[in-house]
Amino acid sequence: MRDSRSRATKRMVAVLAVIAILAGCPGMVAAQATPIPGPPGTLDAIDEYVLYDPVLRPYRQAVIDQTAGAISHYAIDATVELATGTTPSRITGSVALAFVNGGDEPVEAVYFRLYANDPRYAEGAMLMREVTVGGRPVEPVLSQADTVAEVALPAPLGPGERIDIDYLFRTAVPTAPEQSYGLFSYQPEGGTLVLAHWLPLLAGRGADSDWNLEAPSTFGDVIFSNIALFEANITAPDDLVLVSTGTAVVEASEDGTSRHRIVTGPVRDLTMVLDDDYEVATIEVDGTLVQSFYNPEHARGGELVLDYGARSLALYNDLFGPYPYEEMDLVDLTVRNGAAGVEFPQLMFIGGSYYDQERDAPDDPPTFLETIVVHEVAHQWFFGLVGNDQYQDAFIDEGLANYMSTEVYYAAAYDTEVAAAERARQLERPYLDRLFGPGDVIVDQPTDAFASDGAYVVAVYGKAALGFHAIREEIGEEAFIAGLARYTAAYRFDVATPADLLAAFEAASDQRLDELWRHWFEAAEGTDDYGPEDLEAIRNA
Known part of the structure; x- marks a missing residue:
């Protein structure tokens, strides 16, 4: 077994080479201990690597160099x-x-x-x-x-x-x-x-x-x-x-x-x-065809989902590095048991019961439908491109996606006041209700070790996102985004660990963050950060 901290350090050293690959520079072919010819129908026998056709042409050769024969x-x-x-x-x-x-x-x-x-x-x-x-x-x-x-x-x-x-x-x-x-x-x-x-x-x-x-x-x-x-x-x-x-x-x-x-x-x-009657609306973003599939009675919602998906895709491309595929699909269907959307590679399920949500006036707060869409799009990086074991470390992808879909996205799409209001409404309020009710909960633990579904949701989606906000406040906007870009480049098509993400933030900021990380993700010390008056202020806002 590998020491994850050592692994993170070694991978960070290689980040600049990976970023060069993303930019289209010549990359290194993934090594095999004992290369052997593939049977007919595998990459060895396919002209022009047709299995990679869904990868956008500017990134295709780099992706081939990284993965061909190794997966x-x-x-x-x-x-x-x-x-x-x-x-x-x-x-x-x-x-x-x-x-x-x-x-x-x-x-x-x-x-x-x-x-x-x-x-x-x-x-x-x-x-x-x-x-x-x-x-x-x-x-x-x-x-x-x-x-x-x-x-x-x-x-x-x-x-x-x-x-x-x-x-x-x-x-x-x-x-x-x-x-x-x-x-x-x-x-x-x-x-x-x-x-x-x-x-x-x-x-x-x-x-x-x-x-x-x-x-x-x-x-x-x-x-x-x-x-x-x-x-x-x-x-x-x-x-x-x-x-x-x-x-x-x-x-x-x-x-x-x-x-x-x-x-x-x-x-x-x-x-x-x-589906027996899907209709589709489409738009192109940075070479990717974004498609919103919806039931006919949800036509307006389908258009809004397309707009939210396109705007978040463009933003995340700029922040974390390119989404490398030719298509990204958002699909209207029924999700149950507390889920509002579910992410899969290049394909996201959006709960049909939210398609009737629309802002009536420019000053209205964003709808939850918008949050669902931009959250699932963020998962195309944090789960899709960079994997993690959701059974052990679910807070990595869920916490990052939730922070992107509140603070980061809304600051860019609206303004910082809207982002702060959404952070309070979607992240702080549920967490503080838990903190001053049943009590605090440790974020970094196996998914099924949580005492209840409610504890899991508050920790992995809420408190984890607030932990990433604390890191951003500590190291600054530029280093925070740079850390996520380094993390994405270093572990693209791989499986990362919490230590890998921590190391990326530390490398980007040139700061030690062990104690801040421990406080937010490995401890139940929320009363050091919030008091009952904070919950009361949010309730009265």
Whole structure:
């Protein structure tokens, strides 16, 4: 295992080289311990690296240099069938996976997540069968209530080495399950099939290369995964609009079905949404096609979502470095159980119940719909480009996204007074209610170690964002943004840790921030910063 503090220091030394790659300068090809030729259909046999076509041309070669041959590659062929009567919606298909060991040590088994088997998905289910490894049959061993599948390898696979794993799968999609966020479901009220984690996916591996095989998270994001390439042929009813991670093109239509060809570039997973009456509004931002898909009754909200998405994309491009993909999609659908939006690579779910929110006058405060959109767009950097293990360190991506979507975005889009008001309303008020009610809570702890969902939300979304505000106040605006840009450049397409983010802020500011970091993220000392009078003032504002 690697020492995360040492790792952070080494990565910061390399930041200038990575920034040069982002600017289009020649980069270094990611090293493999034992390079071996790929089988037909992998990068070795594809002209012009077509799997990278969804990456914007100015950044494509740098991304190829960084990832080609160093990340796994899924080739998927699947058919989608909608629910009929008592039969749930189904997906059946095959996967040819070229698995690359991206860790530092040999592995003797590969692990997959079958999230659809989580009991919260009711009649949802996933079966992985006819598995072969290097052409030899292997029987998967299930654990964690059948949400983890272990596939043994014939021999240890060294760092950078690759092996073929082929399998068939069958997935049943639940209809409006009550105990989930709705991110894997058929929603009959909207005619929408929502397909996150719809196939067996490689389990996520942390910065220490260990597999995360925990039970699906109770409070936080379910999916933790690493960067891979996805290509898919999806056959679906031809009266459905398909929206997905990456770029999707209809290649053929016959017998009431359409075949969609999807290519993603390097991303953490492939998510899809199919709907019977989506309309779309589009705009281009810095070469990226931003698309807002909405139900017809939400036309005005769909236009507003497009505007918020475009404005936040432009801002974050300037602050943190470029969003490198050709498309970014925002999708109107039903989310449940306290969620207002959910992020996926290049694709964001926006809760349809908020689409009727609009400011009536210029002096009105921003709507929560705007906050949802710009929060999810921020996740395209903090989760999408730079990963973290949400089961262990959820405050990194959620706290950063929430701070970006209140203080930083609103200061740029409106003014500093609006930003301060939103910080008080969205961050300080919930945290102070907790602080002077049930009591303070430590931010940096595993997601399911929190005492309740309420404690998790206040800590990870509220107090964590206030901690980043304290760092910004301490080191100044310029160093704070520079630190985030360094962090993004150093850990792009990787998995980062809290120590990595702290080191980025310290390098950008030339200050030691250990004590400030401990105070906000590792301790319950909120009464050092606030008194009951602060809560009363916010309540009366």
